[in-house]
Amino acid sequence: MEERVRELEERISLINAERERARRVLDDAVDSLNVPVSLGQSGDVSDVLESVASRIRSLIxxxxIAFFLISEDGLDFSREWCDPPESADFFESERTILVEDGTVAWALGRNKPMVMTSSDGTPLLIHSLTAQDEPLGIMMACIEGDPGRVMDISLAxxxxxxxAAAGVIKNSRxxxxxxxxxxxxxxxVSRLxxxxxQLAEANQAKDRFLANVSHEIRTPLNAILGTAAIVRGKSPAEMDRALDVIKDEGHALLALINDILDLSKMEAGFLDMDEAPFDLFELLEALDGSYRSEAKRKGLDYSLDLSKDIPRWVIGDPIRLRQVLSNLLDNAVKFTSSGxxxxxxxxxxxxxxxxxxxxSVSDTGIGISKEAVPRLFKPFSQADGSTSRKYGGTGLGLAISRKIVRAMGGDISVESERGRGSTFSLDVEMALCDPPVVHVEADKERGSLRPLSLLVVEDSDTNRVVVEAMLKDMGxxxxxxxxxxxxxxxLSERRFDGVFMDIQMPGMDGLEATAIIRERGGPVLDRDVTVIALTANVMKEDKERYLAKGMSGYLSKPVRREDLAEALRDVEPGEPRRSVSGRYVLDMTGLVERMGGDRTIAALVLETFRSDLAKIVEKIKTSVENGDFRKVRMGGxxxxxxxxxAGAWGLKIVGHRIQTAAESGDGEMLSDLVEELILEVDEFEKSFSEGGE
Known part of the structure; x- marks a missing residue:
């Protein structure tokens, strides 16, 4: 009986011990449930994991213990926290093994504890950190003692x-x-x-610009149109004065257009800068001669001060340097009334x-307020909008000048005070060079040109008449x-010494015509004839493209007399001119020569071509109407x-153009070419009926 009582007492004691242990576990668990709140206020993942580790140790x-977290982008799985730090190598080694055997992937897929044995026999507790079914990582902890004594409620x-910790981490992220x-x-929002x-300021600048440009364009146009209207019937002296006015105002209008184009090129990143030897003294003397007289007309003093160590010959872009200095001197004279x-x-x-x-360009003019200085170098801006009405100008010059100077490796600045004048300064780096060798005799020989035979190709009646008149006036x-x-x-019927070729023309443009001129075995008599482009396209890449297409030179519109004269210095007189009537339409002589001089065979070839021509033309017309570009290409x-x-060069050229248009799918061009084809066929039949050459 006593033994039975002792057994009962021992069992009661064990039950009480287990109950006390469970109570402590429950108390610790209840305490641990408050962890997320305090962790959420921390915001530091390391602090979160350290606190979680402390709570885990109170339960088991x-x-x-170590925590491995998946990166936010899901591309990395690395150790985030470990205690003690010296156990890091152990956990890294175990992590590698568990990843390779798939245990980690399995643990991440279930939100339950897992007890296993490490590679060195240590009991390991592995558990995922999961928030709202999203695995964020795993915990690995070494169990001390018998894993079997770990209570299920503790694991729960x-x-x-x-x-809760995973939720805090996710919320933190x-x-x-x-x-x-x-x-x-x-x-x-701030940038918006x-x-x-900036947009509002740009719109205001645009409005000012449009007003200024409108004024600057209308002023010379008014002078040009007004002078042209009143000069009719006047005396020769009055006519000469009127022409001087028209010329001066035309140059002013051209300068404005050039400024706008310059700014457009610069904004697009196409600022053209040349590197060539030039005489700095000659450039400065030319400016001195021009602006000294301008200043004198306004009753102003003008001075040019050069330090003694200024070199004469340097390498740079004299045109752009002169453009900048001219702009600064223009402004200085314009805004100065005395001094x-x-x-x-x-x-x-x-x-x-x-x-x-x-x-440095200094003046004693109206000056600039400190508030207005930052606006000076912005496009379409002036220190005072009212100055454009009083003094004229678009506000482009200084913006262009700064871009040019910066492209030269320097910068431009201004010091000014309202009512006390301004000083604009710029520094540019240039290379020294020796004076170039001048071949006097060669220049003299080139300067004496005999009358040349020239072809002007221009679709604009006005431009064609102007260029033709200037060239004829030169003899x-x-x-x-x-x-x-x-x-x-x-060019297939007569030899010319040079061709002035417009680029943009309806039908066959200048580039296409030049390609045919340069074609080996083509219809022209002289495939090496000088071809000079006439175009309003002034970008550097346009010039390079024209030269690459076989053109010999380049002139920008509006073309000046001196530009034409300079271009002609490179035109060498060719062989004596001779006419070859009808060669473009039908080169019968060339056909006979290719047939070894046998006119019978040549006639047979020509008759065969005529019989096939109608079928080819009909096939092309039908294919164009049906929109079948493949058949059109084959027909061309x-x-x-x-x-x-057969020596029918005109038809050969049209066939090539039809083939090219079909390859690019240009239906509108093909319709025009069909009309051109019909005209060429008519001319061919007419030439054939007249016996060719």
Whole structure:
């Protein structure tokens, strides 16, 4: 009986011990449930994991513990926290093994504890950190003692604690992401507000610009049109004065257009800068001669001050440098009513091969307020909008000047005070060079040109008449045509010393005509004839493209007499001119020569081509109507080959153009070419019926 009582007492004691142990576990678990709140206020993942580890140790008897987290982008799985730090190598080794055997992937897929044995025999507790079914990582902990004594309720609370911790980590990431997005949004809002302010300022500048440009364009146009209206019937002296007015105002209008084009090119990143030797003294003397007289007309003093160490010959872009200095001197004279204007040039430093030149333009004019200085170098801006009405100008000059100077490796600045004048300064780096060798005899020989035979190709009646008149006034023999097709025809019937070729023309443009001129075995008599482009396209890449297409030179519109004269210096007189009537349409002589002089065979070839021509033309017309570009291309190719064999150069050219248009799918062009084809066929039949050449 006593033994039975002792057994009962022992069992009661064990039950009481287990109950006390369970009570302590429950108390610790309840305490651990408060962890997420305090962790959420921390925001630091390391602090979160350290607190979680402490709660886990209060629930289960564990020693070393580590947390591995998946990165926010899901591309990395790395150790985030470990205690003690020296156990890091152990956990890294175990992590590698568990990843390779798939245990980690399995643990991440279930939100339950898992007890297993490590590679060195240590009991391991592995549990995922999961928030709202999204695995964020795993916990690995070394169990001390018998794993079998770990209570299920303790493991259940571990799951609760880790789930709460995972929620805190996820919320922390979301909070940080929201903060980042808010920061980005605030930045975008700030940039948007700044852009709106800039847009409003740009709109105001645009309005001022349009008003100024309208004024600047209408002023010379009014003078040109008004002078032209009143000069009719006047005396020769009055006519000469009127022509001087028209010329001066035309140059003013051209200068404005050039400024707008310059700014457009610069904004697009196409600022053309040349590097060539030039005489700096000659440039400065030319400016001095021009602006000294301008200043004198306004009753102003003018001075040019050069330091003694200024070199004469340097390498740079004299045209752009003169453009900048001219703009500064223009403004200085324009905005100064009394006192004077000066240009000062100094050499700041030199390394033997390069030097820095400093240019300063000073005046005693109206000056600029401190508030207005930042606006000076912005496009379409002036210090005071009212100045454009009083003094004229668009506000482009200084913006263009700064871009040019910066392209030269320097910068431009201004010092000014309202009512006390201004000083604009710029520094540019240039290389030193020796004077170029001048071949006097060669220049004299080139300067004495005999009358040349010239072809002008221009679709604009006005431009064609102007260029033709200027060339004839120089004493040259000029033939003028209005299309690329007419140009090729003229060159196939007569030799010319040079061709002035418009680029943009309806039908066959200048580039296409030049390609035919340069074609080996083509219809023209002289495929090496000088071809000079006439175009309003002034971009550097346009010039390079024209030269690459076979053109010999380039002149920009509006063309000046001196530009034409300079271009003609490179035109060498060719062989004596001879006419070959009808060669463009049908080169019978060439066909006979290719047939070894046998006219019977040549006639047979020609008759065969005529019989095939109607079929080819009909096939092309039908295919164009049906929109079958493949058949059109084949028809154009057939026409090109057959016509070349028969010496019908005009039809051969049309066939090539039809083939090219079909390859690019240009239906509108093909419709025009069908009409041109019909005309060429009519001319061919007419030439054939007249016996060819």
């Amino acid at each position: 008897d564990v020693g070393e 609370f571990v799951t609760v604690v880790l789930g 979301l909070y940080r992401m929201i903060n980042d997005l808010n920061g980005e949004l605030r930045g975008k 507000q700044e852009s709106e302010a 004077g204007v000066s240009l000062t040039v100094k050499s700041l430093r030199s390394d033997g091969e390069k030097l820095t030149l400093s240019f 040259h023999d000029v033939t003028a045509v209005s299309s690329g097709r007419e140009a090729v025809r003229a 190719h057939s026409l090109k080959g057959a016509a070349a064999g």
